[in-house]
Amino acid sequence: MAGFDKVVNTYEEAMAGLEDDMTLIAGGFGICGIPENLIAQIKTMGTKGLTIVSNNCGIDGFGLGVLLEDRQIKKMISSYVGENKLFEEQLLAGDLEVELTPQGTLAEKMRAAGAGIPAFYTATGYGTDIAEGKDVREFDGRKYILEESIKADFAIVKAWKADRYGNAIYRHTAQNFNPMAATAGKITVMEVEEIVEPGELDPTQIHTPGIYVDRLIQGTFEKRIEIRTVREG
């Protein structure tokens, strides 16, 4: 690597330095826009005791769900889980911890972390069980709870195209949590469908500026569909 060139050539290099008991943020919603090859690499590495921050935990046999197979996940911080049998089994057996977090709060926790904001007040969850033990403050006659941001040792994200400097564009709703995730990792690893030369992407159209990206790799993607719904054509 030289200068701003973030490209690495192997998935081993991409995930080098990930160790047991680290915290990892993963982009994606359901199995849409997930860094599927980076997740597969973590499975290959066998890293254990991971705390993973991601909206969901994949499905059986795909996405983050594969990390359940060898019990690599210690704790999930998510808004919606349990689309997979293994997850349910490990949760009920007490082998897996879950911290449920409202989806907007989860996105904001990542965004805030990346922006250097340690905590923020939100009305979401006030008066519910998730507010327990959290600071409450009133602004303009309305009550808000204090939520802390989430930083991670690693962030893994999936974009559509990026230039070698890591300036990236997402495709359709595969964007979801990826832009915030990209800002919140001490080391941010991005995988994309296509890497182009700097200058080829229109600077106006960049979603994630390269400053957030530490390592960039081009992969091939299965892009499995969780719920295929069609109408008669």
Place this chain on the structure above:
Amino acid sequence: MGLSRDQMAIRVARELQDGYYVNLGIGIPTLVANHVPEGMEVMLQSENGLLGMGPFPTEENVDADLINAGKQTVTTATGASIFSSAESFAMIRGGHVDLTVLGAFEVDAHGNIASWMIPGKLIKGMGGAMDLVAGADNIIVTMTHADKYGNSKLLPECSLPLTGAGCIKQVLTDLAYLEIRDGKFHLVERAPGISVEEIVEKTAGELVVPDNVPEMQF
């Protein structure tokens, strides 16, 4: 017999206005999209980052990168925009969505809503529901008036863990359209053929019944 699911969606659709940005939850709320009045334009918000959701794709237009908040494959409507989850919840939490329609297990006379968790059953998570109820001013809850054993779901106090506190002002059930204010349910309309007495009997929370309760017309 109370309202069918489709009739409930039709009744909710009467609250739509031209130019509304609307978030529809799963179940009956989703059906509202089928009953947008002719000549009216509304845009559907999907909290995974899409404003301007179109119909399901045809087989050849299925795209793994384009899904809705229920994880179903969808299309974009003309004039749609796509953005991050943070942006999506900024518009929800910032109160920019004109109408939110969602289901619930219970609603109480203080405007509390319980919709995400039944203790003892597997807990899957709240997804975006807590954000939606906290962020929106204009929310319509759709649910059956009573459970299958006849127990009221309109309560003095919710018995299940809350999704949001003091945030619900309108409820449409299969029996009635009600408003919530001053710690009471107020009966506004009744379903065709449903008596005020039946609604009173099936409403556990305090209910204010005006002299005239018009019947919904379909």
